[in-house]
Ligand code: ADP
């Protein structure tokens with residue numbers, strides 16, 4: 001049996017009654033498989049003695065003797081203090097809520113102690129400790145697992161249950177990795193690895209167990225990625241030739257687009273018309289991306305391409321070129337953006353750039369009123385709209401396309417897997433030429449190499465590395481909140497020179513900020529306009545405004561009727577106003593790196609020098625360390641944490657979105673990055689594609705080699721892989 005096939009209910013284990021089962025169920029654990037694959041988050045090495053005097057080198061693990069008891073506090077707060085000593089030092093155990101320890105740890109007794117100590121009021125103290133009689137060695141003299149806990153579950157309970165499950169079911173677990181990989185990598189058998197991961201006999205054994213399970217996880221991850229890439233090019237995925245549409249131009253099937261960058265033979269008729277109308281020429285990165293997209297769209301299989309490019313690199317234009325190709329093929333295109341603000345901006349650009357070419361663009365969001373919506377849906381179904389731009393509404397029920405040929409998803413990390421699938425499904429239900437549409441996903445949050453090999457491993461990737469000419473990198477400055485006046489003074493000069501500015505705040509309005517001492521957009525918009533910049537026009541934009549109001553404000557800002565935009569992070573994505581030269585972000589320490597980078601990318605979009613000011617709150621005086629009284633000091637005041645400091649430093653030192661994304665990944669771990677977790681991506685149990693990048697690459701090679709030699713996994717040596725994928729897959733396809 002494979003681990004994930006151990007579907008025995010936890011109730012079968014000794015000591016698990018309905019109550020414990022319910023607690024486990026809350027954590028999503030209902031079977032032996034679930035219990036055993038909930039890996040420890042850490043291990044405590046209690047195999048080595050750490051005397052009291054070495055308390056600051058880590059947890060103490062030693063034999064101590066009780067010297068005396070002593071109590072402090074009154075009534076229900078009365079707390080036991082036990083004075084102890086080992087060979088090296090004396091210390092005090094604080095027994096909060098554990099008065100019963102007086103009996104167990106009587107004066108003169110000796111026992112093994114494990115705990116974390118700190119110095120306070122001249123005493124070496126601990127309130128988190130475990131102990132055991134000296135004769136027993138159940139928990140000591142070994143390495144114990146530390147599990148992620150939730151209310152009601154204790155370490156001891158989990159340790160006991162995992163041990164029981166291992167004893168009962170863990171003996172004859174089958175290996176999941178092919179034998180060849182186990183040998184090449186020098187890995188343990190699955191049964192041994194699993195036991196050693198939970199209860200390692202030594203640090204070396206633990207390392208071996210980790211390595212084994214990490215390889216296993218990454219091998220199957222890459223196996224699934226590899227299979228998906230193959231499926232995309234399988235005979236069944238081949239698209240039926242489009243009868244009605246004429247070929248866009250000669251040579252569309254040629255994939256060596258790199259060499260044709262300067263002549264534009266590969267462009268379709270509409271694309272050439274657009275190019276001729278542009279007041280600038282395409283950047284090399286745009287040329288290359290458009291070439292790759294054209295080759296994909298002319299190919300036999302639906303495109304699945306990710307277009308990465310830093311903020312301001314001109315991805316929208318590349319998407320419009322793709323849309324024109326789809327229209328030349330006789331199809332329709334849908335461009336989906338995560339916010340109405342951004343979708344509308346795209347729609348306005350499309351109207352400006354594409355309508356003159358005879359295209360019929362439309363704008364569809366959830367806010368469209370009934371009559372307008374009905375008219376638009378009819379036009380879409382009848383093919384009277386070529387290009388529809390909008391939000392999630394693009395795949396809402398009732399939307400039928402005449403012939404959806406291309407789906408563009410802007411800021412793709414804002415969308416989940418299911419949403420991506422829902423919009424693609426609209427292609428399959430097209431009235432004419434149904435089938436999987438071409439998919440172009442765009443991201444200004446560059447995907448680090450490691451993720452490109454995993455989550456996005458089945459996609460083709462294009463990267464725009466260059467910026468439109470004449471752009472100067474944004475100058476970034478840090479400022480303390482108390483120096484905000486200086487920043488205002490600087491911005492004033494820019495305003496006087498005719499430029500515009502954004503001011504971003506972490507919160508919308510007063511009600512949320514009452515006790516946090518944070519600036520908010522509503523109040524600050526008033527102050528900016530009445531006190532700080534009375535000579536200039538300020539407007540406010542945030543997510544709770546009516547769409548119509550947002551639209552009006554953004555339009556006025558774009559037209560220059562408004563000088564200053566006070567906003568929340570709604571301006572984070574996509575907003576493009578080239579005349580804006582200042583981005584001021586208050587409480588910058590509270591924003592994530594990708595949001596900061598995105599916001600900074602709102603300026604520096606023209607040829608003027610642009611500036612970004614990251615204003616941070618002063619650090620609060622630190623609360624007394626080691627305060628064990630259990631009283632919380634109230635809501636944590638806003639202030640600069642170490643990680644916040646680190647983020648600001650990264651912003652100060654880097655302009656390149658790729659580097660910032662890598663730093664973000666290091667600071668936060670891959671699960672957190674750019675909403676991957678929310679989208680259900682990458683549910684790994686023990687592997688970390690960043691930390692384990694080298695293993696990942698090797699596992700990818702193993703998996704791809706298997707698929708290359710035996711795509712259907714029919715050879716006897718691949719039977720195991722086929723079985724695991726069929727009977728007990730580590731990942732669901734949708735989770736990738
Ligand atoms: P992003 O990649 O962040 O989505 P946009 O598509 O919003 O970037 O483009 C940023 C700005 O650059 C827009 O104002 C756009 O008109 C302009 N732009 C795009 N391509 C070029 C180019 N080749 N030369 C000059 N400006 C360009």
Ligand code: MG
Nearest residue numbers: 315316410574
């Ligand atoms: Mg964009």
